[in-house]
Amino acid sequence: MSKKSSGIVRPIASDFRFHDHGHFTRIVLEITESIGFSVFQLAAPNRIVVDLPEIDWELPSKLGLNQSGVLHRMRYGLFKPGESRLVIDLSKPAGVMTAFILESSDGKYWRVVIDLVHQEQALFSDKVGASNRLIVNRLSSPDIKNLNEITGSKTQKVLAQGNNIENLQTPIPQPKPSDKVQEKQKKLPVIAIDAGHGGIDPGAIGISGVKEKDITLAVARQLRKHLLKTGQYKVVMTRSRDVSLGLRQRIAIARRASADIFVSLHADSIHKKNIKGLSVYTLSENASDKEAEKLAEKENKADLLIGMDLSHESRDVQNILIDLAQRESMNLAALLAEKLISQLKVQVTLLRNTHRFAGFAVLKAPDVPSVLLEMGYLSNRQEERLLRQFRYREKLVVAIGRSLDGYFSEVSV
Numbered sequence: 001m002s003k004k005s006s007g008i009v010r011p012i013a014s015d016f017r018f019h020d021h022g023h024f025t026r027i028v029l030e031i032t033e034s035i036g037f038s039v040f041q042l043a044a045p046n047r048i049v050v051d052l053p054e055i056d057w058e059l060p061s062k063l064g065l066n067q068s069g070v071l072h073r074m075r076y077g078l079f080k081p082g083e084s085r086l087v088i089d090l091s092k093p094a095g096v097m098t099a100f101i102l103e104s105s106d107g108k109y110w111r112v113v114i115d116l117v118h119q120e121q122a123l124f125s126d127k128v129g130a131s132n133r134l135i136v137n138r139l140s141s142p143d144i145k146n147l148n149e150i151t152g153s154k155t156q157k158v159l160a161q162g163n164n165i166e167n168l169q170t171p172i173p174q175p176k177p178s179d180k181v182q183e184k185q186k187k188l189p190v191i192a193i194d195a196g197h198g199g200i201d202p203g204a205i206g207i208s209g210v211k212e213k214d215i216t217l218a219v220a221r222q223l224r225k226h227l228l229k230t231g232q233y234k235v236v237m238t239r240s241r242d243v244s245l246g247l248r249q250r251i252a253i254a255r256r257a258s259a260d261i262f263v264s265l266h267a268d269s270i271h272k273k274n275i276k277g278l279s280v281y282t283l284s285e286n287a288s289d290k291e292a293e294k295l296a297e298k299e300n301k302a303d304l305l306i307g308m309d310l311s312h313e314s315r316d317v318q319n320i321l322i323d324l325a326q327r328e329s330m331n332l333a334a335l336l337a338e339k340l341i342s343q344l345k346v347q348v349t350l351l352r353n354t355h356r357f358a359g360f361a362v363l364k365a366p367d368v369p370s371v372l373l374e375m376g377y378l379s380n381r382q383e384e385r386l387l388r389q390f391r392y393r394e395k396l397v398v399a400i401g402r403s404l405d406g407y408f409s410e411v412s413v
């Protein structure tokens with residue numbers, strides 16, 4: 001039942017169902033193979049996070065979550081290589097009562113089953129975080145047979161156990177001094193290209209259904225190719241495939257590579273369908289305008305969307321108080337923003353007040369000048385169509401390359 005892609009056989013999630021049983025809500029994910037999984041809850045906003053081995057998603061596009069009592073919305077996708085994730089937004093606090101996997105009665109499918117029970121916020125908040133995850137082991141058919149023999153029951157039984165395990169996030173290794181020296185000797189500027197969103201977080205959805213995460217990755221790949229071809233730059237990508245990535249991880253990748261510039265690529269969507277144009281953002285404590293502030297708020301939600309457990313981390317990135325070291329980076333970022341605008345205005349439509357400021361978390365590397373490019377509005381039919389075109393994206397990429405040339409003619413690495 002599994003399909004092959006790039007030689008790897010992965011289980012397929014083929015359906016998602018839920019049923020309100022009154023005192024609890026049952027969620028069922030239908031899957032082609034038995035798998036192990038784990039589930040935990042996160043607050044602010046209240047979410048249920050299900051971690052699975054890497055699987056292929058072939059769920060129906062319409063899942064109709066609105067009808068249910070506690071479920072509000074869900075997202076799914078690759079969390080990191082080897083690990084898929086399902087994130088369910090709750091409309092009211094509901095903790096995990098039990099979780100298990102069982103084989104369907106016809107033996108064709110396996111079912112990941114999670115029962116949620118509505119509870120008071122205080123009780124829910126008490127058990128949040130990845131360290132409180134409930135782990136369910138992979139079950140094979142003989143296990144079930146044995147269990148049935150023992151219990152004498154025809155019903156397949158639960159094999160769920162609650163285990164406290166370490167937070168699965170691995171610390172990002174610091175660069176060895178020798179690596180840094182080698183990079184500096186070559187004296188080529190290092191450009192960190194950050195394709196916004198990815199994996200579980202699709203970003204904005206375009207008027208014809210195109211996802212921001214796919215547009216940003218397409219531009220990132222073209223930009224990498226273009227910059228490498230010039231022989232003038234080294235490039236590091238925060239992601240080069242459809243995978244989820246936290247805002248801190250993006251910054252850490254740039255810093256680990258001793259990046260000289262960080263360019264975060266995005267494409268927004270708003271309800272006013274006639275609005276179009278590109279804009280460039282740099283970090284600031286105070287937003288330049290209400291729209292920029294709202295946009296930063298939206299982009300900063302990425303960590304919530306992919307179910308990052310931030311309960312044990314310092315709030316350094318979210319907290320947009322800017323220190324002295326950062327001011328130097330901010331001045332350089334403003335210089336690059338200026339170069340970007342003068343190159344891009346020749347090629348594409350710009351939004352009025354093209355250079356804007358706001359508290360974007362992803363721009364908060366203290367020592368890497370960082371800019372965020374909103375390349376256009378996916379809610380505008382014309383601009384969405386353009387961003388889907390390779391040739392239009394190539395225009396953007398060439399203009400970005402020229403502005404980097406201009407920047408590094410004034411700033412040495």
Ligand SMILES: [Zn+2]
Nearest residue numbers: 196203266267
């Ligand atoms: Zn975005």
